[in-house]
Amino acid sequence: xxxxxxxxxxxxxxxxxxxxxxxxxxxxxxxxxxxxxxxxxxxxxxxxxxxxxxxxxxxxxxxxxxxxxxxxxxxxxxxxxxxxxxxxxxxxxxxxxxxxxxxxxxxxxxxxxxxxxx
Amino acid sequence: xxxxxxxxxxxxxxxxxxxxxxxxxxxxxxxxxxxxxxxxxxxxxxxxxxxxxxxxxxxxxxxxxxxxxxxxxxxxxxxxxxxxxxxxxxxxxxxxxxxxxxxxxxxxxxxx
Numbered sequence: 001x002x003x004x005x006x007x008x009x010x011x012x013x014x015x016x017x018x019x020x021x022x023x024x025x026x027x028x029x030x031x032x033x034x035x036x037x038x039x040x041x042x043x044x045x046x047x048x049x050x051x052x053x054x055x056x057x058x059x060x061x062x063x064x065x066x067x068x069x070x071x072x073x074x075x076x077x078x079x080x081x082x083x084x085x086x087x088x089x090x091x092x093x094x095x096x097x098x099x100x101x102x103x104x105x106x107x108x109x110x111x112x113x114x115x116x117x118x
Numbered sequence: 119x120x121x122x123x124x125x126x127x128x129x130x131x132x133x134x135x136x137x138x139x140x141x142x143x144x145x146x147x148x149x150x151x152x153x154x155x156x157x158x159x160x161x162x163x164x165x166x167x168x169x170x171x172x173x174x175x176x177x178x179x180x181x182x183x184x185x186x187x188x189x190x191x192x193x194x195x196x197x198x199x200x201x202x203x204x205x206x207x208x209x210x211x212x213x214x215x216x217x218x219x220x221x222x223x224x225x226x227x228x229x230x
Binding site: 041 | 122154159160161162163164208210213217218219220221222223
């Protein structure tokens with residue numbers, strides 16, 4: 001089966017510009033998560049979709065970040081306007097069920113998008 | 119609030135030597151604990167997990183981890199490191215049912 005796909009793999013933009021990251025989860029996975037790792041820090045949860053609905057967006061830093069998952073398939077994460085502190089690696093992950101429900105449903109991560117804001 | 123501490127930012131181990139990566143967690147109830155590895159250019163891969171039961175859990179690639187409630191620790195071990203184990207390792211605890219709280223990671227370097 002194809003894994004979680006993210007693109008672009010790298011993006012370099014100037015402060016004030018807009019960037020859109022895309023994530024294609026594993027086919028059939030209803031649960032989709034976005035995480036972010038700022039340089040040298042921990043990987044932090046951003047939000048969780050169940051199909052097209054936002055289940056938990058408590059980790060979104062501010063209203064410059066907008067995540068969508070139209071049709072419950074792929075997801076986009078838009079940063080507008082980008083700031084220097086938005087630089088980092090953005091990971092997407094998907095699972096068939098939530099982290100666990102009865103039997104553990106593995107969380108599959110993509111390779112991440114490295115965003116650099118200059 | 120849940121948190122995870124990985125006190126070692128970098129560790130260098132000789133190939134063939136044993137490895138132990140430290141992880142301490144803060145969590146009020148029974149924790150669900152994970153170790154992930156990120157090799158260069160790759161995504162995060164699950165090495166092993168602890169939910170309940172036997173406190174010594176076996177994972178992939180010859181790794182194991184031991185849950186010690188009294189020490190709030192979940193250290194990762196491998197008896198003999200291979201050069202291909204060079205990567206970054208992340209310990210995580212599940213917060214609620216829907217998300218993971220990660221540590222800052224430990225970068226493992228393997229010397230010949």
